[in-house]
Amino acid sequence: MTTLDQDRERRVDAKTSFAKRSGEHGLGWLAVSPALLLLIGLLFGPAAAVVLFSLTDWQLGSFTFHFIGVANFRALFTDPTFWKALTNTLVYAGIVVPGTVLLGLVVALLIEASPGLRGFYRAAHFLPVMSTMSAMAIVWGTMLHPTIGLVNRALGAVGISGVNWLRDERTALLALALIGIWQGLGFAMVLFVSGLKAVPQQLYDAAAIDGADGVLDRLRFVTLPMLGPVTMFVVILTAKRSFEVFDSVRVLTQGGPNYASEVLLHRLYTESFDFLRMGYGAALTVIYLAIIVLLTLTQARLLERRVHYS
Amino acid sequence: MAEIELRHIEKSYGETAVVKDVSLSIRDGEFLTLVGPSGCGKSTLLRIIAGLEAQDSGEVVVAGRCVDDKRPKERDVAMVFQSYALYPHLSVFDNVALPLRTRRLSFAQRLPFVGRALPGRGGIEKAIRAEVEQAASMLDIAHLLHRKPGQLSGGQRQRVALGRAMVRHPAVFLMDEPLSNLDAKLRVQMRAEIIALHRRLGVTFVYVTHDQAEAMTMSDRVAVMTAGELLQVGQPEQLYRDPQDLRVAEMIGSPKINVVSCDHWMSLGASLPPGVDGNTTHLAFRPEAVGIAAPGDRRLNGVVTSVENLGSDIFLNVALADGCGAVVVRTHPDVSRSEPGRPVGLQIDPACLLQFDGAGMRLRQADQVEAAA
Amino acid sequence: MIARFPDRRFAGRVARHAILILTAAFALLPFVWMVSLSLKPPEEIFQADFHLWPTAFHGVENYRVALTAAPMFRFLLNGLLVCTAIFALQLLVCIPCAYALAKLRFRGRDTLFSAVLVGLLLPPQALAIPHFVLLNVFGLLDSYAALILPWVISTFGIFLLRQFFRSIPDEIIHAARLDGLGEFEIIWRIMIPMTTPALAAFGIFSIVAHWNDLFWPLIAVRSAEISTPALGILLFRDDEAGQFLGPLMAGAVIIVAPLLVAFLIAQRRFIDGLAVTTMK
Structure with missing residues (x-):
């Protein structure tokens, strides 16, 4: 036997004894196996199934189905309700995202500006984040009630006659967006506050020495630029949440009147679980999935960049 | 056990x-x-x-x-x-x-x-x-x-x-x-x-x-x-x-051992100490193996660049004559008082001189081999 | 702030409070309205003039109706049961997996972690159809299992805990192995106690999400006996007694209160928990 062979043999011996001794390999797999099985059974399997379903004409309850190719998608793209739901969702996001981000930013800046009542303001703005949306949507429904609702009572007090917010095609989506801002505001505020806390005091000192000592100067030269990454993050997060809007729509308008407040996720729910058209619903899901994945990836990219920033 | x-x-x-x-x-x-x-x-x-x-x-x-x-x-x-x-x-x-x-x-x-x-x-x-x-x-x-x-x-x-x-x-x-x-x-x-x-x-x-x-x-x-x-x-x-390797010699001891290559040594006009092996490329000596003497013809000469007084000992940093490399010398406070800028000669105890070959391995003189054995 | 002009500074303060009180009112108004209505008799709700505090206190009656006409406590109990079960099972699955991903070396680890990251991309709503079908096949629809099972795996939990476990120095784990702890004991005695804040944050995130979730219970459950709070209040509204606003608002208060009270008690924990979990 050559030395090389002996060497190799010794190495192999050490390898096997390592596996026996540390057992790290086996242990690792043992520890992850429940998670792995569930990952496949509850996430990746179902995700694949959705794509598969979307290519069939399956309806819940029927025992047969056929592969019909992209017919579901074709039907979807020629369905005006789908386009209505998609544009509504975009309009909804178009109102909720800037509304939430701007309001959240202003509130965060003001809360952090001085310590007076800081704790109270923070808790008050955060309360809607924690509250059960389905219950609070019912409350909003009574507030937006045409006659007894708080909103129209208040408007009436200043001589404006309000409309039936949730039953009017022109205002239903707007009213839902208002509720969306109401709920998301506190979360945006909290994220902005943590962003503000991360701005080093030296930067303000440096800006003061450089002559930027007024409130607006400080805001313009230090605070806002430093909040840039957080702002992007909040924008994406709020956009994602806007695309997931469901509870308020389901509780208050069910997409009506005349699809004026129909949104993607509610459409998905109705097609799949009210009409039980699983194939069609699955096709909608695939579209929905694509949008959310895109937003999440953007969010992850932003997070990564922010980490590398510091 | x-x-x-x-x-x-x-x-x-x-x-x-x-x-x-x-x-x-x-x-x-x-x-x-x-x-x-x-x-x-x-x-x-x-x-x-x-x-x-x-x-x-x-x-x-x-x-x-x-x-x-x-x-x-x-x-x-x-x-x-x-x-x-x-x-x-x-x-x-x-x-x-x-x-x-x-x-x-x-x-x-x-x-x-x-x-x-x-x-x-x-x-x-x-x-x-x-x-x-x-x-x-x-x-x-x-x-x-x-x-x-x-x-x-x-x-x-x-x-x-x-x-x-x-x-x-x-x-x-x-x-x-x-x-x-x-x-x-x-x-x-x-x-x-x-x-x-x-x-x-x-x-x-x-x-x-x-x-x-x-x-x-x-x-x-x-x-x-x-x-x-x-x-x-x-x-x-x-x-x-008795380090067997130049890297060991350099790692052990503070301040570090002085190392001068034979080429450098001779380029300074100094003659190699007696008993240096033909294969030797580097000579090393501890700071305490060097004495200060008057600058002389056939020895290493230099200029004191700094003096560190530790009370019990004094370390002299001596720049070699051509300006490349330096040697640390340990002296007793009462033996010599030096100040920066003074030209000095270095007197090295041949018994404490360590020789290394091109690969950094120690080369022993006959008497050292006996002593080690 | 460099205050050369005390007047201006004072004005700034006033403006700050003026704006914040306005936005805080926007945030709080629905809660005030809800409580106010829940204390009023029907005729006062429809009255032309509005008072915050009822002229005729009808609170006891409204809450009594809410509690008797619908199984409100049952809803809350269901919420507690489902949320606890989900969180406990999530921990049971996530912790060993996160530990292995963070601290053990085994072949395929990086692949698995990538799979977890991909799993993070999938919004749960998109999996509703196959989950529904799966539960239907096993005859589990309209049961607690239907509410719990789809959430047992949380890629988010795995990811979050892995990040926290990774921040624990390897030397601690090496010391524990030398001290004679097995891997299970390392998790139980070292990793879990050292990451309680992270576990609490994940718990808050998980419980808030599932307590408030309407989408999935609406799909998975029909009967009131196993409805969670978010679904329960809807069932109550569509019920006969729910047609009266007073009891309906009382019901809403009962549904919303537990989380809000918990939040007010441990504000910092909640805010930090939810913020930390999103930013990770």
Whole structure:
């Protein structure tokens, strides 16, 4: 036997004894196996199934189905309700995202500006984040009630006659967006506050020495630029949440009147679980999935960049 | 009884070999220090002994038995880590008691929640308490037992880590740079305490450090490593006086040994000392082997650039005549008073001159070979 | 702030409070309105003039109706049961997996971690159809199992805990192995106690999400006996007694209160928990 062979043999011996001794390999797999099985059974399997379903004409309850190719998608793209739901969702996001981000930013800046009542303001703005949306949507429904609702009572007090917010095609989506801002505001505020806390005091000192000592100067030269990454993050997060809007729509308008407040996720729910058209619903899901994945990836990219920033 | 025998240990991470064919015998009850620059593989070697890492090849033998298939806890070794690795959520008492509990309580008694209720646990806990308290008083941390590690100073944490290691009377103590997180004063004090601890426990200590002073002052023997290779093992004074490798000579001793290449030497117009071997490329000499003399024709000449007065000794930094390279000279305060700018000649004791060949290996003169043998 | 003009500074303060009180009112108004209505008799709700505090206190009656006409406590109990079960099972699955991903070396680890990251991309709503079908096949629809099972795996939990476990130095784990702890004990005695803040944050995130979730219970459950709070209040509204606003608002208060009270008690924990979990 050559030395090389002996060497190799010794190495192999050490390898096997390592596996026996540390057992790290086996242990690792043992520890992850429940998670792995569930990952496949509850996430990746179902995700694949959705794509598969979307290519069939399956309806819940029927025992047969056929592969019909992209017919579901074709039907979807020629369905005006789908386009209505998609544009509504975009309009909804178009109102909720800037509304939430701007309001959240202003509130965060003001809360952090001085310590007076800081704790109270923070808790008050955060309360809607924690509250059960389905219950609070019912409350909003009574507030937006045409006659007894708080909103129209208040408007009436200043001589404006309000409309039936949730039953009017022109205002239903707007009213839902208002509720969306109401709920998301506190979360945006909290994220902005943590962003503000991360701005080093030296930067303000440096800006003061450089002559930027007024409130607006400080805001313009230090605070806002430093909040840039957080702002992007909040924008994406709020956009994602806007695309997931469901509870308020389901509780208050069910997409009506005349699809004026129909949104993607509610459409998905109705097609799949009210009409039980699983194939069609699955096709909608695939579209929905694509949008959310895109937003999440953007969010992850932003997070990564922010980490590398510091 | 635990002598440790490392046989042809090799370890690499991917492409980089961190330990290259290291064989080393550590005697029972010995204080052996692995010293080398960071990244030289000394810590990896220590972890291999502990069983925390597996070597790619070779074997570890403790007390005559191969322990390669033994888990860390079965090896009867204790380890003190650089960061102390105390459990931050446990009190000092629980930190020290943990190794005893894991060994003495049965599997069932260690189960969450139910274990507490099982019979027999009370008696064992009582014995553990007594032992922990004894160890704590030995290390002078008895008054800290109820605190959490976060409330302790660096030195106190160090003692707790020592307590956790010694409480179960291991056959071998492994220490991975245990003093490097302490300030200078505390470090010197803890050095003495660890030496005392070794003497009292009488078990084998394997100590890893990058600080040659620590290695020299604490150990029975020192093993010098560089780039995964074991260069030399020996008693501290042996490494200092009789290094086999230029890298060992340069690593041991402070200030560093002076090294001048033969070419440089001759280009300065000095004649090589008598007895220099034909293969010698580098000459090395300790600062105390140099004397200051008047500048002369056939010797190394230079200019004093700075003077460091330590009170007991004076170190002179002497720039060689051509401006390339410098030599450190140790003198006694009352022997010579020099100030920067003064030209001097260097007088080197030929008996203390070390010669190395192009590969950095030591070349011995005939009388030195005899002396070493 | 450099205060050269005390007047201006004072004005700034006033403006700050003026704006914040306005936005806080926007945030709080629905809660005030809800409580106010829940204390009023029907005729007062429809009255032309509005008073915050009822002229005729009808609170006891409204809450009595809410509690008797619908199984409100049952809803809350269901919420507690489902949320606890989900969180407990999530921990049971996530912790070993996160520990292995963070601290053990085994072949395929990086692949698995990538799979977890991909799993993070999937919005749960998109999996509703196959989950529904799966539960239907096993005859589990309209049961607690239907509410719990789809959430047992949380890629987010795995990811979050892995990040926290990774921040624990390896030396601590090495010390624990030398001290004789097995891997299970390392998790139980070292990793879990050292990452309680992270576990609490994950718990808050998980419980808030599932307590408030309407989408999935709406799909999985029909009967009131196993409805969670978010679904329960809807069932109550569509019920006969729910047509009266007073009891309906009382019901809403009962549904919303537990989380809000918990939040007010441990504000910092909640805010930090939810913020930390999104930013990770």
